Every structure is written in structure tokens, then in C-alpha cells.
Amino acid sequence: MPADRSGAALVTGAASGLGLATARLLREHGMPVVVCDQNADLGRRAAEELGATFVSADITDEQAVEQALDTAAALGPVRAVVNCAGIGLPGRVVDHGRPLPLAAFAAVIEVNLVGTFNVTRLGAARMLANEPVDGERGVIVNTSSVAAFDGQIGQAAYAASKAAVAGMTLPLARDLAEHFVRVVTVAPGMFDTPLLAALPDKARRSLETQTPHPARLGRPEEFAALVAHVLANHMINGETIRIDGAIRMAPR
Numbered sequence: 001m002p003a004d005r006s007g008a009a010l011v012t013g014a015a016s017g018l019g020l021a022t023a024r025l026l027r028e029h030g031m032p033v034v035v036c037d038q039n040a041d042l043g044r045r046a047a048e049e050l051g052a053t054f055v056s057a058d059i060t061d062e063q064a065v066e067q068a069l070d071t072a073a074a075l076g077p078v079r080a081v082v083n084c085a086g087i088g089l090p091g092r093v094v095d096h097g098r099p100l101p102l103a104a105f106a107a108v109i110e111v112n113l114v115g116t117f118n119v120t121r122l123g124a125a126r127m128l129a130n131e132p133v134d135g136e137r138g139v140i141v142n143t144s145s146v147a148a149f150d151g152q153i154g155q156a157a158y159a160a161s162k163a164a165v166a167g168m169t170l171p172l173a174r175d176l177a178e179h180f181v182r183v184v185t186v187a188p189g190m191f192d193t194p195l196l197a198a199l200p201d202k203a204r205r206s207l208e209t210q211t212p213h214p215a216r217l218g219r220p221e222e223f224a225a226l227v228a229h230v231l232a233n234h235m236i237n238g239e240t241i242r243i244d245g246a247i248r249m250a251p252r
Contacts, residue, residue, distance in 0.1 A: 007079030007130070007138075008032040008072040012059050012119055015042035017193035018143065019084030021220030022227050024050055026082075029228065032075035036068045037085070059085045059115035065122050077130045080231055081123035083142045086112045086161075088195065090154040105157040112161035116142050120172060120183070127181050137180045139231050142169065144187040144240055150249035162187070166240040173238030182237040184230045189244025191218035211245040218243065 009026050013019035015037035023033045023046065033052040037043040040056050047054035055071050057064035072078050089108050091100045120140050127138030144166040151159025165185060172183040190196065190207045196217065208216050226243050230236050 006032075006076045007133075008034065008075040008077065009080035009082065010034045010036055010068060010072045010078060010119075010123060011082045011084060012036045012057075013083070013085030013143075015039045015046050017084070017195070018188065018191060018220050018223045019082070020046050021224040022082050022084060023052060025221065025224040025228050026080070027052055031080065032072075034068060034072040034075070059083070059119050060110055062118060062122070065119055069122060069126050073126060077138075078123060078126045079130065079133075079138045081119060081127075081138070081140045082227055083116045083119050083140070085115060085119075086143065088155075088158045091157065092154050093156055100156070105160075108157035109161050109164075112158070113164045116165055117168065124176055124179070124181055124183075128179050132180050134234065135180060136182065136234060139182045139184070140172075140176075141227050141230055142183070142185045144185045146187055146189045146242060146244050146247060146249060148187060148240075149242075150247075152249050153252045169240050170238045177237075182234070184236055184238070185240040186223065186226055186230070187240050187242045187244070188223055189218060189242070189247045191220060191223060193220065210250065211247045214245055216245075218245065 009031050011019050011023045014023040014035040023035050026033050027050045035043050035047040035052045035054045036057050038058060043054045053071055055068040057068045087108060089104055091104055093100050123140055130137040142165050145162040147155050147159045148162035148166045169183055169185040176183060
């Protein structure tokens with residue numbers, strides 16, 4: 001965790017799943033947290049439960065993200081930004097003779113890549129104004145996916161977006177090193193999130209058995225624990241860390 005616990009954290013996609021678990025753990029560690037999500041109903045409930053602050057924002061909207069950061073800055077210097085917001089729109093490149101609509105591909109790239117970069121750049125700019133604590137002004141943690149490396153059939157857009165998030169991690173870390181800001185990416189495998197909860201039991205069991213050990217879906221709190229360790233460990237920088245039970249995704 002950041003040495004300055006009075007510093008604030010902004011967590012995107014924090015109304016549910018990985019983002020919610022991360023926001024919860026940061027609050028348990030005593031950090032003021034802004035829950036940022038487009039789902040206003042879930043976001044407000046999450047913030048109320050956690051004793052956090054909710055802001056509705058589209059991560060691709062510069063003004064909305066600036067307002068979310070303003071809200072975080074009112075709680076303390078922005079020391080942590082965790083990007084968990086993202087979408088997945090599966091579709092084969094050509095399906096029944098029809099090519100995947102370019103707009104569908106672009107939508108995934110816009111949210112998962114451009115949105116992540118938008119929050120990263122604006123969050124980093126805020127951190128530059130912080131006084132260094134233990135030689136650090138802040139940490140940005142982005143979310144990739146094992147699909148970045150083992151993309152399945154129908155995941156061309158999603159895999160491309162998540163591979164790009166992983167790919168920009170080192171240059172972002174190098175860009176911000178002189179300002180004492182770290183950038184790290186976490187690449188989760190199959191986690192028990194609302195997205196997977198909608199799958200039939202048979203499909204969920206299949207995903208569980210694909211994971212060598214432990215042979216189950218990951219728990220959101222396990223993702224959150226890794227994020228908390230990244231925030232606390234100053235030597236983790238410029239790296240993409242898989243958290244996946246040694247899974248390597250099959251083609252389908």
C-alpha cells in the first residue's frame with residue numbers, strides 16, 4: 001500500500017467484480033476511495049457499503065475522468081489509480097460469411113485501450129503534484145487479461161485491446177519514472193465475476209477444469225490482494241503480472 005494512507009485512490013469499474021473487490025480492500029487498508037463506474041445504481045450501492053465516494057464516468061470521456069479525479073483529490077492527494085473498467089464483445093472475424101463490423105472491434109479498443117490510457121495519463125498528471133513519500137508520488141495499476149497472450153476464437157478485439165494494455169506498460173513506466181510514478185499491469189485469468197456468473201453451469205465447470213491449480217475460478221479478492229501488494233512493493237514497476245492458476249487458454 002502507498003506509504004501515505006491519507007492519499008486517495010480512484011478505482012474504475014468498481015461497482016462490481018474485480019474493481020469492487022479492489023476498492024473494498026483499499027478501504028480496509030484505510031485509503032479514501034472513489035468508486036468510478038457507469039452503472040450508477042450498482043456504483044452508489046457499492047460506495048455506500050464501503051464508505052467510499054461514487055462518481056459516474058465514462059473512462060473514454062476526458063472531462064468525466066477529470067471530474068472523477070477532482071473528487072478523489074478532494075479526499076487527499078491521488079496516490080493510486082486502478083483501472084478495472086472494460087468490456088468484452090465476442091465475435092469471429094468472419095461469421096456465416098459476414099465480416100465482424102468494424103464498429104464492434106473499434107468499440108472494444110476504445111474502452112479497453114483508449115479508456116485505460118485516458119485514465120492513466122490524467123491520473124499520472126495529478127500525481128506529479130504530490131510530494132514524494134518514500135521516494136514515490138503514486139502508482140497506476142492497469143488490467144490486462146490472459147487473453148492478451150492466449151486469445152480464444154471470437155476474441156480478436158478483446159485480445160488486441162488487452163495485449164495493447166500489456167504492451168504499453170513498460171513505456172508508460174519509463175515515461176513516468178523520472179516523476180517517481182510506477183505503472184504496473186495485472187493480467188487475470190478466469191475469475192468469478194458478474195460476466196462469468198451469467199454463463200451456464202456447464203460452461204463455468206469447463207473453465208474451472210482448464211485451470212491446472214487451483215482448479216477453480218479465481219476470486220476477486222485474490223486479484224485485489226495482488227493489486228494491494230503492487231501498491232506496497234516499490235520494486236514492482238513496468239511489469240505485466242499474470243494471476244491465472246497457470247492456465248493457458250485453449251482455442252475455444
